[in-house]
Amino acid sequence: xxxxxxxxxxxxxxxxxxxxxxxxxxxxxxxxxxxxxxxxxxxxxxxxxxxxxxxxxxxxxxxxxxxxxxxxxxxxxxxxxxxxxxxxxxxxxxxxxxxxxxxxxxxxxxxxxxxxxxxxxxxxxxxxxxxxxxxxxxxxxxxxxxxxxxxxxxxxxxxxxxxxxxxxxxxxxxxxxxxxxxxxxxxxxxxxxxxxxxxxxxxxxxxxxxxxxxxxxxxxxxxxxxxxxxxxxxxxxxxxxxxxxxxxxxxxxxxxxxxxxxxxxxxxxxxxxxxxxxxxxxxxxxxxxxxxxxxxxxxxxxxxxxxxxxxxxxxxxxxxxxxxxxxxxxxxxxxxxxxxxxxxxxxxxxxxxxxxxxxxxxxxxxxxxxxxxxxxxxxxxxxxxxxxxxxxxxxxxxxxxxxxxxxxxxxxxxxxxxxxxxxxxxxxxxxxxxxxxxxxxxxxxxxxxxxxxxxxxxxxxxxxxxxxxxxxxx
Numbered sequence: 084x085x086x087x088x089x090x091x092x093x094x095x096x097x098x099x100x101x102x103x104x105x106x107x108x109x110x111x112x113x114x115x116x117x118x119x120x121x122x123x124x125x126x127x128x129x130x131x132x133x134x135x136x137x138x139x140x141x142x143x144x145x146x147x148x149x150x151x152x153x154x155x156x157x158x159x160x161x162x163x164x165x166x167x168x169x170x171x172x173x174x175x176x177x178x179x180x181x182x183x184x185x186x187x188x189x190x191x192x193x194x195x196x197x198x199x200x201x202x203x204x205x206x207x208x209x210x211x212x213x214x215x216x217x218x219x220x221x222x223x224x225x226x227x228x229x230x231x232x233x234x235x236x237x238x239x240x241x242x243x244x245x246x247x248x249x250x251x252x253x254x255x256x257x258x259x260x261x262x263x264x265x266x267x268x269x270x271x272x273x274x275x276x277x278x279x280x281x282x283x284x285x286x287x288x289x290x291x292x293x294x295x296x297x298x299x300x301x302x303x304x305x306x307x308x309x310x311x312x313x314x315x316x317x318x319x320x321x322x323x324x325x326x327x328x329x330x331x332x333x334x335x336x337x338x339x340x341x342x343x344x345x346x347x348x349x350x351x352x353x354x355x356x357x358x359x360x361x362x363x364x365x366x367x368x369x370x371x372x373x374x375x376x377x378x379x380x381x382x383x384x385x386x387x388x389x390x391x392x393x394x395x396x397x398x399x400x401x402x403x404x405x406x407x408x409x410x411x412x413x414x415x416x417x418x419x420x421x422x423x424x425x426x427x428x429x430x431x432x433x434x435x436x437x438x439x440x441x442x443x444x445x446x447x448x449x450x451x452x453x454x455x456x457x458x459x460x461x462x463x464x465x466x467x468x469x470x471x472x473x474x475x476x477x478x479x480x481x482x483x484x485x486x487x488x489x490x491x492x493x494x495x496x497x498x499x500x501x502x503x504x505x506x507x508x509x510x511x512x513x514x515x516x517x518x519x520x521x522x523x524x525x526x527x528x529x530x531x532x533x534x535x536x537x538x539x540x541x542x543x544x545x546x547x548x549x550x551x552x553x554x555x556x557x
Contacts, residue, residue: 190289282358470531481520
């Protein structure tokens with residue numbers, strides 16, 4: 084078949100806890116360049132594009148919408164649609180909503196569900212597995228891709244492979260979906276050779292999914308259908324109706340459909356797959372030196388083995404330690420035993436309980452116009468770096484509790500202040516008194532970078548009154 088007719092559906096959720104402090108709730112791992120120069124989301128988009136598939140549909144959190152759109156643009160890949168989840172409801176409601184949207188144009192369209200945050204090394208083998216799955220999916224099967232196990236892994240769900248299907252070689256019935264096993268059971272699975280890791284990738288017809296899922300979870304499909312029918316357009320985004328989507332039960336597609344249907348099938352494959360689920364699993368897919376270490380950034384190691392050491396800024400040194408994870412970011416440092424990474428969720432939970440910003444947000448905060456980054460905070464003042472992308476502008480706004488001073492580092496700023504327009508060039512500055520109505524715009528062709536100094540009694544981000552905004556924010 085013409086693979087350009089296949090709709091890739093990329094699920095871009097995540098809580099950002101397992102790769103903390105690099106990954107945060109507002110900037111989870113799919114947005115990070117963990118393996119190579121592209122983020123995991125961008126690698127997934129490029130993989131689909133290079134396989135000749137159709138433009139992707141992405142379902143993401145409202146909080147991540149501008150990051151997703153910007154990363155897709157930077158990857159040079161167009162999107163069919165970007166749907167926003169108003170609340171998290173696990174994978175089944177998200178997939179059902181996408182199937183409703185896809186089936187409205189073409190009921191029998193093939194959909195390829197892909198997590199945004201997985202890594203695949205052997206893309207040729209991935210494309211070959213997809214070719215094997217297509218005939219069975221066209222025939223009405225729900226095909227998943229089972230990864231041939233290379234170790235007794237307790238962190239993955241498993242699929243027990245059944246008999247071969249008559250439609251297409253290399254496709255088998257699913258005998259059973261199995262939850263994450265204990266160590267002894269995982270070793271039995273590895274020795275038996277009939278259990279595959281559950282990759283979370285699926286191929287099926289949109290109409291078949293709605294038909295079978297509607298039989299098992301009718302309220303879920305009804306909620307998804309209503310959420311799509313009552314969606315609202317917002318710039319380049321499609322917002323699923325919040326009230327309708329919230330009525331869907333929170334359940335995975337495995338539990339809602341694949342573990343219950345008789346149409347489940349699996350293609351066993353060996354594609355260099357990883358869910359990049361922890362710092363330890365990331366170390367397993369990265370190139371290491373002769374001592375088993377991976378290092379990135381300004382790092383010096385001495386008498387250290389089997390470790391992952393990364394810094395995004397200051398010099399980080401490790402002496403006389405083996406099998407450790409050391410990650411330095413501008414606002415946090417993690418030092419951990421490589422085999423104790425399950426406890427990282429507890430660290431993040433403790434930070435959240437204490438209302439620590441480091442639990443959820445990075446110092447660099449992305450906005451539709453670019454990003455800002457806090458450089459220094461003191462009593463009644465703070466200093467930020469602002470980067471405004473070409474052709475973008477901030478909202479027309481004012482503040483009740485702070486004044487601001489902007490110093491242009493490079494680029495040219497067009498500043499509106501109380502109805503007057505000022506051109507501020509490199510090494511020039513402008514003062515914005517408390518209460519003034521002001522706007523910053525980059526009308527040039529290169530990024531605009533400036534330093535913002537805020538001073539006042541209250542410096543919170545909620546001290547913004549937007550008078551006019553190009554991005555529909557209030």
